[in-house]
Amino acid sequence: MSSVLETPPATMHNVAPIAETRELTDGFHLVIDALKLNGIETIYGLPGIPITDLTRMAQAEGLRVISFRHEQNAGNAAAIAGFLTGKPGICLTVSAPGFLNGLTALANATTNCFPMILISGSSEREIVDLQQGDYEEMDQLAIAKPLCKAAFRVLHAEDIGVGIARAIRAAVSGRPGGVYLDLPAKLFAQTMDAQAGRKSLIKVVDPAPRQIPAPDTVQRALDLLKGAKRPLILLGKGAAYARADEAIRTLVEKTGIPYLPMSMAKGLLPDTHPQSAAATRSYALAEADVVLLIGARLNWLLSHGKGKTWGKPKQFVQIDISAQEMDSNVAIAAPIVGDIGSCVASLLDQVGDNFPQPPKEWLDAVNEKKNTNLQKMAATLAKNPSPMNFHSALRVLRDIVKANPDINVVNEGANTLDYARAIIDMYQPRKRFDSGTWGVMGIGMGFAIGAAVTSGKQVLAIEGDSAFGFSGMELETICRYELPVCTIIFNNNGVYRGTDVNPTGGKDVAPTVFVKDARYDKMIEAFGGIGYNVTTPDELEKAVKEAIASGKPTLINAVIDEAAGTESGRLTNLNPQSAAMKK
Numbered sequence: 209m210s211s212v213l214e215t216p217p218a219t220m221h222n223v224a225p226i227a228e229t230r231e232l233t234d235g236f237h238l239v240i241d242a243l244k245l246n247g248i249e250t251i252y253g254l255p256g257i258p259i260t261d262l263t264r265m266a267q268a269e270g271l272r273v274i275s276f277r278h279e280q281n282a283g284n285a286a287a288i289a290g291f292l293t294g295k296p297g298i299c300l301t302v303s304a305p306g307f308l309n310g311l312t313a314l315a316n317a318t319t320n321c322f323p324m325i326l327i328s329g330s331s332e333r334e335i336v337d338l339q340q341g342d343y344e345e346m347d348q349l350a351i352a353k354p355l356c357k358a359a360f361r362v363l364h365a366e367d368i369g370v371g372i373a374r375a376i377r378a379a380v381s382g383r384p385g386g387v388y389l390d391l392p393a394k395l396f397a398q399t400m401d402a403q404a405g406r407k408s409l410i411k412v413v414d415p416a417p418r419q420i421p422a423p424d425t426v427q428r429a430l431d432l433l434k435g436a437k438r439p440l441i442l443l444g445k446g447a448a449y450a451r452a453d454e455a456i457r458t459l460v461e462k463t464g465i466p467y468l469p470m471s472m473a474k475g476l477l478p479d480t481h482p483q484s485a486a487a488t489r490s491y492a493l494a495e496a497d498v499v500l501l502i503g504a505r506l507n508w509l510l511s512h513g514k515g516k517t518w519g520k521p522k523q524f525v526q527i528d529i530s531a532q533e534m535d536s537n538v539a540i541a542a543p544i545v546g547d548i549g550s551c552v553a554s555l556l557d558q559v560g561d562n563f564p565q566p567p568k569e570w571l572d573a574v575n576e577k578k579n580t581n582l583q584k585m586a587a588t589l590a591k592n593p594s595p596m597n598f599h600s601a602l603r604v605l606r607d608i609v610k611a612n613p614d615i616n617v618v619n620e621g622a623n624t625l626d627y628a629r630a631i632i633d634m635y636q637p638r639k640r641f642d643s644g645t646w647g648v649m650g651i652g653m654g655f656a657i658g659a660a661v662t663s664g665k666q667v668l669a670i671e672g673d674s675a676f677g678f679s680g681m682e683l684e685t686i687c688r689y690e691l692p693v694c695t696i697i698f699n700n701n702g703v704y705r706g707t708d709v710n711p712t713g714g715k716d717v718a719p720t721v722f723v724k725d726a727r728y729d730k731m732i733e734a735f736g737g738i739g740y741n742v743t744t745p746d747e748l749e750k751a752v753k754e755a756i757a758s759g760k761p762t763l764i765n766a767v768i769d770e771a772a773g774t775e776s777g778r779l780t781n782l783n784p785q786s787a788a789m790k791k
């Protein structure tokens with residue numbers, strides 16, 4: 209326990225006798241001690257009033273403090289660290305504007321079910337509550353509440369232990385998510401007896417307790433699966449988060465059911481697994497009759513479980529830790545509520561070695577479509593158009609990941625996201641991090657830093673040029689901490705593509721168009737990183753290989769045909785159409 213010693217002020221006439229010296233602690237140290245006691249090793253944040261000294265003291269006390277250029281990126285780093293470790297990632301910000309900057313990441317973490325705690329300093333409660341105009345005045349607790357799983361404020365030093373314990377438990381138990389912890393400036397300097405302080409801290413026991421499913425729910429699910437003619441398993445990022453990798457693989461293999469991974473579940477089983485139906489996703493979704501969802505929601509990413517995508521009528525088995533998720537879009541015939549590890553283990557208890565395998569016609573049909581599509585894709589990928597397009601560039605990255613299966617892949621953009629997700633096979637769990645449930649732009653450099661810091665391993669951040677812009681200043685952070693991050697920018701001169709024109713003929717370019725032929729590689733050079741400018745797949749391959757071998761901060765400006773790609777990638781249909789377009 210860190211502490212401060214309090215002695216009466218020493219003057220010429222008044223020197224404190226040693227016996228009267230009391231060991232004290234304060235809010236700063238209690239926050240640090242509470243985090244350390246609960247196994248937190250890293251804080252992602254941005255210093256300023258009132259938390260600057262907290263960042264200094266945290267570093268002095270052995271926590272790793274990663275300081276960012278914008279709080280949203282610190283928040284995203286914390287969120288992905290939470291996903292990777294199962295411990296809440298900590299983001300620390302200043303009051304009002306810093307808090308708001310971190311809030312997008314907190315809301316995104318909650319939406320994606322990543323455990324994260326946003327800790328923000330706040331201004332004087334008495335003034336904030338009377339709206340008397342304090343420095344960075346804002347009722348942060350009230351604003352955070354609807355955007356996260358839980359929100360707490362600590363007013364007294366002796367409650368810091370409880371506040372941090374509650375925040376940790378709320379972030380990781382049940383469905384994981386974002387938690388807000390409000391720490392007013394006054395709290396940090398409050399002192400208390402060090403012994404009492406020590407006692408006030410809580411080491412959270414079993415923060416994410418197992419939730420064993422009821423046996424009848426497991427039986428109901430098995431009965432449904434056994435009777436299926438065209439069964440399918442869908443793995444979501446909840447399955448990746450649950451770290452039940454072996455059990456999930458065993459379940460897939462013993463049942464013989466084809467499976468589809470959602471984007472961040474890729475690699476849970478290697479994408480090259482013979483039972484993967486990813487190459488024939490549309491067919492599998494439309495034709496299946498019984499679908500087992502493991503840690504995946506039937507949200508927009510799965511067309512809400514209905515409509516053309518889902519074709520033939522089907523019945524769903526859903527494994528999720530959140531009971532409320534059931535029936536959220538369509539009826540769930542066999543809900544299994546519990547943690548994925550326990551649920552899959554319960555299923556496996558009864559699956560044994562003689563589980564009826566899916567009908568051969570179904571497996572043959574899936575395999576035939578899959579092989580046809582893989583052949584078509586191979587032909588497209590083999591082309592070498594000039595200028596380079598998404599496919600020829602991604603062919604190179606696909607092979608790099610294949611040769612380096614433990615590499616972390618961060619991915620955002622529109623076309624860059626959609627094509628990379630489809631083309632780059634993943635081989636290990638929790639190695640792919642992307643725009644997720646919101647399809648948000650701006651996670652790039654934050655996720656890259658969080659993944660690099662947490663894993664200590666190489667990161668490839670595959671970024672659309674627009675997507676990169678949302679967090680690009682963190683190149684400096686990557687260089688400052690000398691992180692092994694290779695950022696590859698698919699530069700096609702704009703949002704989606706670079707070919708739009710201003711219909712008025714005026715001087716302003718179209719809203720989706722950027723500076724032509726921008727050299728993003730020069731940006732990283734400003735901070736001592738290594739930049740590459742490439743225009744062909746061969747140059748790209750050489751640059752990525754060099755970048756990975758160096759382990760240094762690198763950025764590759766990959767020039768892509770500015771006419772390649774489509775509006776919003778695969779989401780063109782989500783753009784509302786004007787009924788009254790002027791000529």
Ligand code: ADP
Nearest residue numbers: 383444445446450470503504505528529547548
């Ligand atoms: P994807 O985007 O990959 O389809 P989602 O984020 O929509 O995945 O779904 C993840 C689901 O996993 C959430 O409904 C969440 O409640 C659930 N989940 C997360 N962790 C666990 C766990 N340990 N056990 C069971 N369900 C979990």
Ligand code: TPW
Nearest residue numbers: 621622623624648649672673674675703704
């Ligand atoms: C926070 C809207 C979706 S995709 C995208 C934007 C702006 C960028 C697409 O261009 P990019 O990719 O990155 O160059 P590519 O591969 O097609 O060339 N603001 C936020 N989130 C989202 N999703 C948007 C805007 C959007």
